[in-house]
Amino acid sequence: MKLPLSKFVWFDGKYVLTEKANVPITTHAIHYGTSIFEGIRAYWNGKNLFVFRLDEHVKRFRRSGQFYNISLNFSDSEITEAIKGICKKNKMKKSCYIRPFYFIGDYGINLHVTEKAPTHVVIFTFPFGDLFDKNGISAGVVSWRKFSDQSTPPQAKMGGNYLNSIIATQEAKRNGFDEAILLDHNGNVSEAPGENIFIVRDGKIISPPISSSALEGITRDAIIKIAKDLDLEVEEREIARSELLISDEIFLTGTAAEITPIISMDGQRIGNGKPGNVTKKMMQEYTDIVMNKNDGYSHWVTAVY
Template sequence: MPYTYLPVAFFQNRFIPFTDAKISIATHALHYGTAAFGGLRGIIDPQNSQQVLLFRLDRHAARLSQSARFLHYDLPAEKIQASIVEFVRHNRPTKSFYIRPLVYTSDLGIAPRLHEVEKDCLIYGIELGDYLPADGVRCRISSWCRQEDRSLPLRGKISGAYITSSLAKTEAVASGFDEAILLTAQGKVSEATGMNIFIVRNGQLIAPDVCQDVLEGITRDSVLTIARDLGIPVAERPVDKSELYAAEEVFLSGTAAKITPVKQIESYELPSERPIANRLRSMLAAIVEDREPAYRNWVDRVPLT
C-alpha cells in the first residue's frame, strides 16, 4: 500500500525532514525486535480548519511510556505527549492522518539485551483514511496462536510480537480472506492481527477479557466505556471459537481500523443487520470529531496557528 508521509519527523530529539530520518543497518532494534510503538489518529477539526483533533492522546502517551519501561527505558508520558503535539504543529497536516511514535534500542550491536544499550524515540506520520473496508471484512481463524504474556509483555505494543500478526495476516489474505482471528494457546478467542474483537449475543456486547492475551487497546476501552454509557449490556470474559459463528454481530476495533464489522468468518456468513456496532461506530465518530460534549476530555485540540 503506497503511503503519503508527513514531511517532518521527530528523530534523535529534533525535528528534521522525514527523508533525512535514517537509522543504521546495525541498529539493535532492527535485529531483535527490541522496540515498542504506538499509533493514534488525527483529523482536521470539522469546525476549524486551523486546528487538529487528537483522540485520547494522554492514554496513547501513557501506554507508550509503559511499553518503554518493558524495554528498560524511562520515557515519561508527558514528554511523549509534548513531542507529539509539536510534531503535529511542525507538519501542519491538511488531511486525516496517523501518527506512529516508536521507542527502540538505537545502539549498534549484536548482543540481545536491554541493559547498557542506548534507547531513543522517533515519530513519523502518514495520511490515512480507512484502514479496512468500511462495509466489513471476511475473516479466517489463523493457524497461528496469539503469544502468551509469560513469553513477552503483551501489555505493551512490543514490535517483535508482531511477527505473529504478520504471519496470520498474510495467511488470511493468501487464502482469500481480509483478516485473521488469533486464538490463545488454550483455544479461546484473543484478537485480530492488529485489532481487538467484539461479539454481540442476545443483545449483549462481549469482549475477550484481558486474561486472553489481548492488547489493552485504547479503542477497545473507548468502545466498552461508550457501550456502558449508552446502557448496552457489556461483559468481558473468555470467548469460545464457536461463539463467533453463533454471534448476532462481530466487529473489530483499533486506532487504524476504528470500528469495522465482520461479515463472514470462515464459511459462516454473519447477519447484515448490526444495530449495536452501527450505534457504537456513529457515537465514536462523533466523539473523535468533538461533537459530543460529555467526552470532550477524550479529545486534544492542537491549534496550527
C-alpha cells in the same frame, strides 16, 4: 505500501527532514525487534485537528518499554508536545495517523538489554482514511495462536511481537479472508492481528478478557465505556471459537481500524450479512466523539491548533 510521509519527522527532540532521519545498519532494533511503538489518530473536523486519547497513548507508550527495561528518555509532557508539534510543523489539516516509536540503537549483538542501552525516539505522521471497508469485512480463524504471558508480554507494543500478527495475516489472506482471528493458547478467541474483537449476542456486547492474550486496547476501552454509558450490557469473558459463528454481530476495534464490522466469519454469514444495529451505533458514537461533536467525551480529544 509506500506511505505519504510528512515532510518533517521528530527525531530525538528535533524536527528534521524525513530523508535525513537515518540510522546505522547496526541498530539493535533492526536485528532483534527491540522497538516500541504507538498508533495514534488525529481527526480534522473542519475547524481543528483533534488527537484521540493522547494521554492514554503516551502512558502506554512508556509502559510498553518498561516490560523490557528500555528507556524512553523524554518526559510524558515532552512526548505529548512533540506529537502535537509534528502535526503543526507539517501544517496537517486533514485526518491523519501518528506513529511515535522508540528503539535501541547501536548496541552491537548484546542481548542483555538494560536501561543504559542507547535509545532513539521518532515521531512521524501521514494523512490516513479508512483501513478497512466500513460496510463490513470477512475474517477467518487461523492456525497460528496468539502468544501469551508464558512467552512474552502481550501488553507490550513491541515491534518484534508483531511477527505473530504478520504470519497470521499471511495465512488469512491465502485463505481468501480480509482479516485473521487468532485463538489463545487455550483455544479461545484472542484478537485480530492488530485489533481487538467484540461479539454481540442477544443485545449483549462481549469481548475476550486480557487473560486471553488480548491487548488492553485504547479503542477497546473506549467502546466498553461508551456502551456502558448507553446502558448496554457489556461482558468480558472467554469466547469459544464456535461462538463466533452464532454471534448476531461481530466487530473489530483499533486505532487504525476504528470500528470495523465483520459480516462473514470462516465463510459463514454473520447476522444478515450487513453491519448490525449495535455495531452501527458504536460506529456513529465513535465518529461523533473523535470529531469532537460529543461534549460528554471532549476530555478524550486534544486540540492541535
